[in-house]
Amino acid sequence: xxxxxxxxxxxxxxxxxxxxxxxxxxxxxxxxxxxxxxxxxxxxxxxxxxxxxxxxxxxxxxxxxxxxxxxxxxxxxxxxxxxxxxxxxxxxxxxxxxxxxxxxxxxxxxxxxxxxxxxxxxxxxxxxxxxxxxxxxxxxxxxxxxxxxxxxxxxxxxxxxxxxxxxxxxxxxxxxxxxxxxxxxxxxxxxxxxxxxxxxxxxxxxxxxxxxxxxxxxxxxxxxxxxxxxxxxxxxxxxxxxxxxxxxxxxxxxxxxxxxxxxxxxxxxxxxxxxxxxxxxxxxxxxxxxxxxxxxxxxxxxxxxxxxxxxxxxxxxxxxxxxxxxxxxxxxxxxxxxxxxxxxxxxxxxxxxxxxxxxxxxxxxxxxxxxxxxxxxxxxxxxxxxxxxxxxxxxxxxxxxx
Amino acid sequence: xxxxxxxxxxxxxxxxxxxxxxxxxxxxxxxxxxxxxxxxxxxxxxxxxxxxxxxxxxxxxxxxxxxxxxxxxxxxxxxxxxxxxxxxxxxxxxxxxxxxxxxxxxxxxxxxxxxxxxxxxxxxxxxxxxxxxxxxxxxxxxxxxxxxxxxxxxxxxxxxxxxxxxxxxxxxxxxxxxxxxxxxxxxxxxxxxxxxxxxxxxxxxxxxxxxxxxxxxxxxxxxxxxxxxxxxxxxxxxxxxxxxxxxxxxxxxxxxxxxxxxxxxxxxxxxxxxxxxxxxxxxxxxxxxxxxxxxxxxxxxxxxxxxxxxxxxxxxxxxxxxxxxxxxxxxxxxxxxxxxxxxxxxxxxxxxxxxxxxxxxxxxxxxxxxxxxxxxxxxxxxxxxxxxxxxxxxxxxxxxxx
Numbered sequence: 001x002x003x004x005x006x007x008x009x010x011x012x013x014x015x016x017x018x019x020x021x022x023x024x025x026x027x028x029x030x031x032x033x034x035x036x037x038x039x040x041x042x043x044x045x046x047x048x049x050x051x052x053x054x055x056x057x058x059x060x061x062x063x064x065x066x067x068x069x070x071x072x073x074x075x076x077x078x079x080x081x082x083x084x085x086x087x088x089x090x091x092x093x094x095x096x097x098x099x100x101x102x103x104x105x106x107x108x109x110x111x112x113x114x115x116x117x118x119x120x121x122x123x124x125x126x127x128x129x130x131x132x133x134x135x136x137x138x139x140x141x142x143x144x145x146x147x148x149x150x151x152x153x154x155x156x157x158x159x160x161x162x163x164x165x166x167x168x169x170x171x172x173x174x175x176x177x178x179x180x181x182x183x184x185x186x187x188x189x190x191x192x193x194x195x196x197x198x199x200x201x202x203x204x205x206x207x208x209x210x211x212x213x214x215x216x217x218x219x220x221x222x223x224x225x226x227x228x229x230x231x232x233x234x235x236x237x238x239x240x241x242x243x244x245x246x247x248x249x250x251x252x253x254x255x256x257x258x259x260x261x262x263x264x265x266x267x268x269x270x271x272x273x274x275x276x277x278x279x280x281x282x283x284x285x286x287x288x289x290x291x292x293x294x295x296x297x298x299x300x301x302x303x304x305x306x307x308x309x310x311x312x313x314x315x316x317x318x319x320x321x322x323x324x325x326x327x328x329x330x331x332x333x334x335x336x337x338x339x340x341x342x343x344x345x346x347x348x349x350x351x352x353x354x355x356x357x358x359x360x361x362x363x364x365x366x367x368x369x370x371x372x373x374x375x376x377x378x379x380x381x382x383x384x385x386x387x388x389x390x391x392x393x394x395x396x397x398x399x400x401x402x
Numbered sequence: 403x404x405x406x407x408x409x410x411x412x413x414x415x416x417x418x419x420x421x422x423x424x425x426x427x428x429x430x431x432x433x434x435x436x437x438x439x440x441x442x443x444x445x446x447x448x449x450x451x452x453x454x455x456x457x458x459x460x461x462x463x464x465x466x467x468x469x470x471x472x473x474x475x476x477x478x479x480x481x482x483x484x485x486x487x488x489x490x491x492x493x494x495x496x497x498x499x500x501x502x503x504x505x506x507x508x509x510x511x512x513x514x515x516x517x518x519x520x521x522x523x524x525x526x527x528x529x530x531x532x533x534x535x536x537x538x539x540x541x542x543x544x545x546x547x548x549x550x551x552x553x554x555x556x557x558x559x560x561x562x563x564x565x566x567x568x569x570x571x572x573x574x575x576x577x578x579x580x581x582x583x584x585x586x587x588x589x590x591x592x593x594x595x596x597x598x599x600x601x602x603x604x605x606x607x608x609x610x611x612x613x614x615x616x617x618x619x620x621x622x623x624x625x626x627x628x629x630x631x632x633x634x635x636x637x638x639x640x641x642x643x644x645x646x647x648x649x650x651x652x653x654x655x656x657x658x659x660x661x662x663x664x665x666x667x668x669x670x671x672x673x674x675x676x677x678x679x680x681x682x683x684x685x686x687x688x689x690x691x692x693x694x695x696x697x698x699x700x701x702x703x704x705x706x707x708x709x710x711x712x713x714x715x716x717x718x719x720x721x722x723x724x725x726x727x728x729x730x731x732x733x734x735x736x737x738x739x740x741x742x743x744x745x746x747x748x749x750x751x752x753x754x755x756x757x758x759x760x761x762x763x764x765x766x767x768x769x770x771x772x773x774x775x776x777x778x779x780x781x782x783x784x785x786x787x788x789x790x791x792x793x794x795x796x797x798x799x800x801x802x803x804x
Contacts, residue, residue: 182621183618183620183621184618184621184622184623185626186623201620203620205667214776215772216585216586216748216749216774216775217654217656217658217679217681218585218603218605218654218681218747218748218749218750219584219585219586219747219748219749219772219774220586220587220654220748220772221586221588221652221654221748222646222649222653222654222655224587224772227656229657229658229660230638230642230657233635233638233639233642233657233660234639234642236631236632236635237635237636237639240632240635240636244624247624250623251624252619252620252622252623252624253624254619254629254667254668254669254670255631255632255635255662255671256619256631256662256665256666256667256668256669256670256671257662257665257666257667258631258635258660258661258662258665259660260657260658260659260660263658263659263660264658264659265607265656265658265659265677265679266656266658266679267656267658267775268656268658269657269658275667277619277667277668279619279620345620345621346618346620346621346622347618347620347621348620370617370621370622370626372618372621373618373669374616
């Protein structure tokens, strides 16, 4: 059976049209429920309807295009909103791949844009809502991380508040496929054009607070100090010394923020806080790192300052399903032999939520220079087009039940 | 000759009256040129006039009370403004000691309240203005460190802008005496009631910036990272390891602030900055520490991130003069035998400016719990009264030329 060919020009035109909604330099600024974001959702719903799908936006802001024909479907999707002043393909690529695949195959494809994957208001709100993993109480509690505007108010202003939230009918679907930019430089460095995701890493995040004694930096002798900042620095240095021996080849750990209080030149810090996270696909590695962190925190507590892990949160590693992975790999091997690899995803994606209820897999295309969450993010046109053809062929293969 | 006795009740009443101007909890919020600060300056000028002095406020906000009689004088003083939400005695104590001494001795005492010792707009502006160490261009450039209001505007609103700035006539004075709370816990811990300052420490301050590469914390492998935050932490840890061997018994060093950019949980910091300072009375120790810091910065520059000392500033150590020190020590020994000690000042004071033009010395009274720059700052009433009697007797002794 000859495989249907995607329309590369149409695909790129759609992506460029979408880029204009909230364009910022060469990228896009389209945070969740901004005017531009709401416009993008309506734009997508219109495009989905144009493609013959039953299009709607639901009560959490998810955009759906449902195939009207009978039979089991393949669900495709990604997200439309962006990080602040970020890239044009992060999210948009996967959504438009779904749209193009629906157009090319003519039937069997549902397309979704999951709301707020980028976490402006919460954590994977759209895909969790769809999978039945988001309660009303959590929605009540969510607010914009920068402005503090409650999610309920943002939904109301956007015109989505009174709509029902669509929930998954699992029997409808054979599985879920999501395409995304890699957001790293591995494919590019290895001169590869496609990545087939084996698993999405789990991450654990910690807020750690030190309590010392705020004092005058001129009159308080070193021996008398309880310097919360120094205690914090010693913990971070100890983590950097200890973690490499426990890490797997792709484990990553990051101290993303440090704050000293009051943060004045001549004051010994009385309080200090850091945010620390690590990620891996192997729960055993995550457990070993967390145990080591707890030991180092206990060591720190034997110093002059108090120390406490004041917040822990985690997401579990999520393995992608063998069948959809195989369909992606076979299509990649047909279209770009030897130019693809299996790889984990170091970033979180809606597929880790969908994987809890459907056989799911992801396809990566290369990020030029590994840049993401920045307006300079980009992917070569020929990689965008190749990725979509692979995506469509894998979708066709999965729908045919092979 | 019997020594004149101060009026302890009057002294404490003055201090409590002054405390009410800008009272905050048990302390005072009276930043330079706030409404409360201007009120305090007028209150003091009134009290100085009442004591028979020629009182005025000058073009930089300094309050002076000049003895009208002929003959050489002793200059006394400290400051009226406070740090934000800080203590009632920091500055006020030394000013009111001067006032009480002028009243008790009847002649020979000038009293000054040096403007902005606390640095809301600049560095020792009032005492430097008086000593001829502050130019008009610097005044033009000064602005409130929090609000950004230019110093010129603040002087204008306060009604001081069009007045001349008073300059010192050095021949008028035998010397300068300043009393202050210790702001540390050493006197209290040693059960002493008085400190005679031998020298005011010099300090050196550095802003050090690290430049790495901002990246996604999930997709950027450890080996590929240029993490500015980790580079910063490693420098601070290296300082903490290296400095103790180079330090004198009273050397202090402090990392007062750390900032990571962008400071997000899932972003590898691309930039990081710290503010670091150290203090000692010995220029050789300061030089050795600065050389060690420069070496550690050079080591850091061999790592994956760029590092630069983007700002250096320093004040020189300032030795107090032997004559006034002796006068204070003799009076302390008469009134509180064995309950006083010689000690350096770890904090900066106007006396370090006056010491450049006059033989100068300082007297410390204990701070309860070593607390300062906090509304809980306090000193026992009997220590306040004892300190003033010592101060007055030392002043009388210096005036008599003994």
